[in-house]
Amino acid sequence: xxxxxxxLAVLANPPLATSGxxxxxxxxxxxxxxxxxxxxxxxxxxIASKDVTALxxxxxxxxxxxxxxxxxxxxxxxxxDVLLGWGRAEPAGAARIHHRSQIxxxxxELESRSLQVWxxxxxxxxxxxxxxxxxxxxxxxxxxxxxxxxxxxxLPAR
Numbered sequence: 251x252x253x254x255x256x257x258l259a260v261l262a263n264p265p266l267a268t269s270g271x272x273x274x275x276x277x278x279x280x281x282x283x284x285x286x287x288x289x290x291x292x293x294x295x296x297i298a299s300k301d302v303t304a305l306x307x308x309x310x311x312x313x314x315x316x317x318x319x320x321x322x323x324x325x326x327x328x329x330x331d332v333l334l335g336w337g338r339a340e341p342a343g344a345a346r347i348h349h350r351s352q353i354x355x356x357x358x359e360l361e362s363r364s365l366q367v368w369x370x371x372x373x374x375x376x377x378x379x380x381x382x383x384x385x386x387x388x389x390x391x392x393x394x395x396x397x398x399x400x401x402x403x404x405l406p407a408r
Contacts, residue, residue: 256331257289257330258328258329259277259290259292260293260322260332260333260374261293262302263295263296264298273377276378277289280370283397284366292321293318294349294353295308295309295349296317302339306342306343309341311344315349319355326359326360326363331367332367334367334368334406335370337376337379361405369406370383370384370397371387371400372402384397
């Protein structure tokens with residue numbers, strides 16, 4: 251009997267201006283490359299925004315950040331692997347403090363579980379930035395091959 255291996259991709263927040271299909275396609279490719287059969291997405295912050303600048307305004311209060319934790323915990327319970335992909339940019343103002351707190355909380359949760367954690371190039375790069383990274387790190391290689399090389403197991407350095 252074979253079991254389904256599930257990847258949880260942790261992103262920043264839902265998209266507002268697009269369907270997010272390009273991001274989902276890249277996450278699905280990463281899942282296949284690391285041997286996962288299924289993908290679910292969780293977000294550090296539950297409200298859709300156009301970009302990290304808008305997240306700075308929407309996330310100024312801690313309530314929504316804290317509310318997102320229940321959903322993330324449920325997703326962690328069903329995951330075998332976790333891909334960190336919320337991006338390297340942080341929101342401004344009070345939202346930055348809540349964002350950092352959310353990441354700290356998630357890292358603590360990940361450290362207490364037997365889950366394989368993945369990053370692209372050792373950082374929680376957003377899937378929209380993976381091709382930029384892989385082109386620089388693995389020049390001349392096709393994207394899929396470069397992404398396979400860039401997927402690194404383990405928690406990122408704090």
